[in-house]
Amino acid sequence: MNKFRKNTRKGNPEVSTASLPDIIFILLFFFMVVTVLRQNDVKVNFKLPEASQLDKLDKEDKITIYIGKSKFSNSDKPVIQINDAFAEVSDIYPFLKMTSGGLPNKLNTVLKVDSEVTMGIISDVKTEIRKADQLRISYATMTKNL
Amino acid sequence: MFGKKSKKRLPEIGAGSMADIAFLLLIFFLVTTTVVIDKGIKVVLPPFCEDCPTPPVNDRNVFNIKVNGNDEVLIENEISQVGEIRKRMKTFILNPDNLSTLAVRSNSAVISLQNDRATSYDQYIQVYNEIKAAYNELWEEEAQKQFFRSYKDLKLSQKQQVRKKIPMAISEAEPFDLSMN
Structure with a gap:
């Protein structure tokens, strides 16, 4: 006790x-x-379109192609930025070939495109991606609130 | 004078406020961290070849969607709306009444999407989203019918079985250019 x-x-x-x-x-x-700090310094303005049927995008071997109006000029002409730098349509093929090391379908290309851009330039970009044999792409979008 | 100072014992640094400082830093990082999860529509592009022979597809198996430069939608040569695509695609692929104008079988249906170079990206995504939504709904219904379970809960082999019945076949033609003519 x-x-x-x-x-x-x-x-x-x-x-x-x-x-x-x-x-x-x-x-x-x-x-x-x-905390992952933003790796790419985005130099184009873009507002992503909204969609409802979304997948999560892969992070491995990700290449981001931005298409939108340049932040540094007043022209309405859409410009292309690959990862970190401005580029022309013709730069895409050598860039993808170089980064993929010639292996087909190695990269996940994410297109972040302003919703007001017309399909002409996007088709050209897609053709270049197809030429480089990197067929897996995705269109980055926002989630649509129903 | 100097000797006096050095003889004095140094006051201890208060470690009690360390926690507060660390807390402030922690809260700062918590607030500034933005977890960005990229979401989007995944697409597999067709391989590139200069002038590939287009495989002959029975005309009734092709569901034509055209979008012009003013973002107007044409479904099977009728003026229509984006919201119509999902419903019409589903009846086209399943063909419940065995009409001779719709797809022969669900696994032979092909969706053909053609747009103008002046079509806005937003409209293109809306149309693509509807096509994907139609397929997702079809797979869901098929999964419920075959396995009495939601499509996303199926095993990989079962998913493949569903997708074999209703394969996703989207053909994107090179955009036409009305502004050039």
Whole structure:
């Protein structure tokens, strides 16, 4: 009996908060590591179209082609940006060939196109992608709220 | 004078506020982190060849969708709306009444999509979205009929079985160019 009474009489030991900073730091480091900073500096303005039948896009071997109005000029002519730099339609084929190392269907090409762009330039881009044998592409869209 | 200072014990740095500082940093990172999950419509393009012989497709098996430069939709040569595509495609592919104008079998139907160079990308995506939606609905119905389960819960082999019955066949012709003529 004595044993039990002894315990209850003692006050609860205080929880040590000395390790709290360490726990928070670990959390902080976790978030810092997980955070992926934007790799591409987007130089074109685009507003993606909305659609409802969506798939998640693969992240491996991703090439992003942006098509939209340039941020640096006032002309309405759509410009093409591959990953990080402006490009012409004719640059797409050598670029894809180089990045894929000549292997067919290695890359996942994501087209981020402004919804006001006309299909002419997109068809040209698609033809270049087909020539480079990278047939898996996807049109990036926003989710449509029904 | 200098000796006096060095003899003094340095005051300890309070570690109690460390947690607060770390918390602030943590909250900063939490707020600034935007988790961007790219979503979109996946497409597999046909391989490129200069002048491939087009395989002869029975005319009644082809469902024509045309979009012109003013974003107007033509389904099987009738002026129509984007919203009509899904319903008409489904009846076309399944052909429940065995009409001679619709697809012979569900696995022989081909959707042909043709657009103008002046068609807006937005309209193109809307049309493509409807075509995909029609296929998704067809697969879902077929999965319920065959396996009494939702299409997304099927095993891979079962999915293939459904897709063999109703294969996705979208043919995109080179866009015509009305502005050039």
